[in-house]
Amino acid sequence: xxxxKDRILATHDTWGLTIVRVMLGLVMWPHGAQKLFGWFGxxxxxxxxxxxxxVSGMPGWLGWLVIIIEFVGAICLILGFWVRLWGLxxxxxxxxxxxxxxxxxxxxxxxxxxxxxxxxxxxxxxxxMAWALxxxxxxxxxxxxxxxxxxxxx
Numbered sequence: 294x295x296x297x298k299d300r301i302l303a304t305h306d307t308w309g310l311t312i313v314r315v316m317l318g319l320v321m322w323p324h325g326a327q328k329l330f331g332w333f334g335x336x337x338x339x340x341x342x343x344x345x346x347x348v349s350g351m352p353g354w355l356g357w358l359v360i361i362i363e364f365v366g367a368i369c370l371i372l373g374f375w376v377r378l379w380g381l382x383x384x385x386x387x388x389x390x391x392x393x394x395x396x397x398x399x400x401x402x403x404x405x406x407x408x409x410x411x412x413x414x415x416x417x418x419x420x421x422m423a424w425a426l427x428x429x430x431x432x433x434x435x436x437x438x439x440x441x442x443x444x445x446x447x
C-alpha cells in the first residue's frame with residue numbers, strides 16, 4: 294500500500310497539473326459521451342462499435358476500452374482520481390489512434406478540407422497533457438492528493 298500511496302497517488306502541489314487534468318477531462322468527456330450515449334451529435338455505442346471494427350479492423354472489445362477511457366477516464370481526471378493511471382491510458386489510446394488512423398495524413402489538422410483525413414497534431418497535444426499527468430500526478434484539489442494524505446510538498 295505504501296508504494297501505491299507514494300508512487301501512484303502522490304502528486305506535486307501545483308495548480309498547473311490541476312488545470313491540465315481538468316481541461317483534458319473536460320475536452321475528452323464529450324467524446325466519450327458521444328460514443329456511450331449518442332450525446333453531442335454522437336451515434337451511440339452500436340454505431341461506434343460498427344465503425345470502430347470496420348475502420349480499425351480491431352476487435353469490438355477494444356472499442357469498449359476506448360469508450361471507458363474517454364468517458365470514465367475523463368470523469369476521473371476531472372475529479373483527480375487515479376490520475377497517473379488514466380494519464381497512461383490516454384497516452385496508450387492516443388498513440389494507438391495516431392498509428393491506426395491519422396499517421397498517413399501527416400502532422401496538420403485538415404482545417405482547409407483539402408486532404409482525405411485529419412493529421413495528428415491534436416493527438417500529440419493530448420499525449421503531452423496526459424504525459425504531464427502521468428509524471429506529475431493530479432495536482433491540487435484532487436482525490437488522489439487526499440487519499441495519499443500528503444503533507445510534504447514536492
